Amino acid sequence: MRKSSMSVQELPGATAYRPTPPPAWQPRTDPAPLLPDPEPYRVLGTQAAGAVDPELLRRLYRELVRGRRYNTQATALTKQGRLAVYPSSTGQEACEVAAALALEERDWLFPSYRDTLAAVARGLDPVQALTLLRGDWHTGYDPREHRIAPLCTPLATQLPHAVGLAHAARLKGDDVVALAMVGDGGTSEGDFHEALNFAAVWQAPVVFLVQNNGFAISVPLAKQTAAPSLAHKAVGYGMPGRLVDGNDAAAVHEVLADAVARARRGGGPTLIEAVTYRIDAHTNADDATRYRGESEVETWRAHDPIRLLERELTERGLIDDDGVKAAADAAETMAATLRERMNADPVLDPMDLFEHVYAEQTGQLREQAAQLRAELDAEGETR
């Protein structure tokens, strides 16, 4: 409350004050249509599920089952020393699978290190996808061949790459969309902000999928942001934010497909927050009991993405016991093959260390390569 009601004009000695109206101001974008729904969008168990193509639901189901098995198999491989580390996406398979299935072949996927499954669901060879985590090289596949960027470890740094690639595609007249994946922790990084801002300014055909799995290693979302939701962050950049149940594969697929279609027709970027939960620890090297209780995990297990979809399919008679068994068998076959292939030691050539640093080796790299060559030869002689 102002203590004095005296205006400037009434101040003793003041000359008459005639305010000049400032230049007209108006919001540059109407924020209302950009706001996310008040709660996560759901399809399974609602009337909307009836409108989804049953074949899509069955396909999502098969991929979820396969994806879960991939996660458990990869985690088992860490215990056998066949993988250096594995960040599991168990509980998040709906996001991983939907991301892969929402894209056309010509589109690009920009996964983070927890998104091996999305790459595999997109068709990448399961062993090639694990190269980084096995440690025999950094990226085990040709990104251009699969249109899958390398699994990215520094958080959110792949998001500007997705924006730049989408922008370049649009400049070239190609109707290619980039889908960039990041976690809740990654939204605190500066690159998240810069990528979303560039995307919106350039109206780049890019979709940002944030998997809010509750934790950045041990730090819960409450310590990560004070935003109403991560999806709300979109409004500040002038792009729509969508909030979706990340364990509802049909909902995630629909929201992603809508955003991809919108980007493809020139409508610009979308930020999607998929609310999900990381059932496993951060990686096999992490101990989740130090920062969360089992009862919380159990609550989320009850909202399991595979069970949600299976219930929808069985209750509506879209899958029978044979179908469920066939999906499980296919997953088992994949796991057995993966196990077998990963049990073979990769053949490594240490001289590869000097290849691909530059297009042509520099003089000093040639010298160092010769040094290693001599060491290897000496090793061979003493062996």
Add this chain to the structure above:
Amino acid sequence: MSTAAVQQPAGVKPATMAQALQRAMHDAMADDPSVHVLGEDVGTLGGVFRVTDGLAAEFGDDRCTDTPLAEAGILGTAVGMAMYGLRPVVEMQFDAFAYPAFEQLISHVARMRNRTRGGMPLPITVRVPYGGGIGGVEHHSDSSEAYYMATPGLHVVTPATVEDAYGLLREAIASDDPVVFLEPKRLYWSKAPWSPDAPAAVEPIGRAAVRRPGRSATLITYGPSVPVCMEAAEAATAEGWDLEVVDLRSLVPFDDETVCAAVRRTGRAVVVHESTGFGGPGGEIAARVTERCFHHLQAPVLRVAGFDIPYPPPMLERHHLPGVDRVLDAVARLQWEAES
């Protein structure tokens, strides 16, 4: 017709380094539609140093783009553009303003070729105006080359002449590897006779140039310190010293051959740069020379560098920057008494 007139045909006027750099980008863009320039103020304004002057007008905003003010975003989006087959030329407005882009540069630009076993090289040129001597306030005069040199996967190039500014930038843009292209700010307005219509071909990135032959000692230098060394060499003649000046042009790859051949000829060497001495490029250069030319050396390799202090305010920078006197003092300490 005089000899000079033969070497400089009619129409060759003095051009500045900034003009030669602009012309290099212009010609690269005209030759190759995949070359895109992006950065802060590079479009309508033509860059704060006017190095991109006219490019947006000629090639359009999609080829020469004013970006949001965010260096990590600029370089990060350039990575994506390169992944899709474009050849981005990024301008970092000042040396110290390139630091927000370090993570993109070090974790992605420098490593992507290696990470993907050559599957996805990134032909990105990162132009960085660097160095002091322009009266800039804090954050406008850093010599950041040592940071870049310490990162495998990057080429680090810096011109010292108008002709090299054009030739080396063309080479950088044409390179399939990422190049950090360091532009000495205080040489932007240096002039030399140069014809944009018949630019001389330069050697590929990685070759040093002997700017002045000499027999007494070798000054090894680059970028903004090249003219300082040339001046010092002229002044040294009064002392009876005939100094050789080697302009490195490229810090990575490093031209051991040219540098060591020069040092073997003279038997004495001084490395001169603005960057700090401790942890600076001079230590690496002195070590390489000593390892390769030890038995030719008449004296330890000396360094004349910026002091190991944060870059000083403009009213004190002249005390920090290596000048002619400091270079000559170092030359005087090259154990000449042993010869007499």
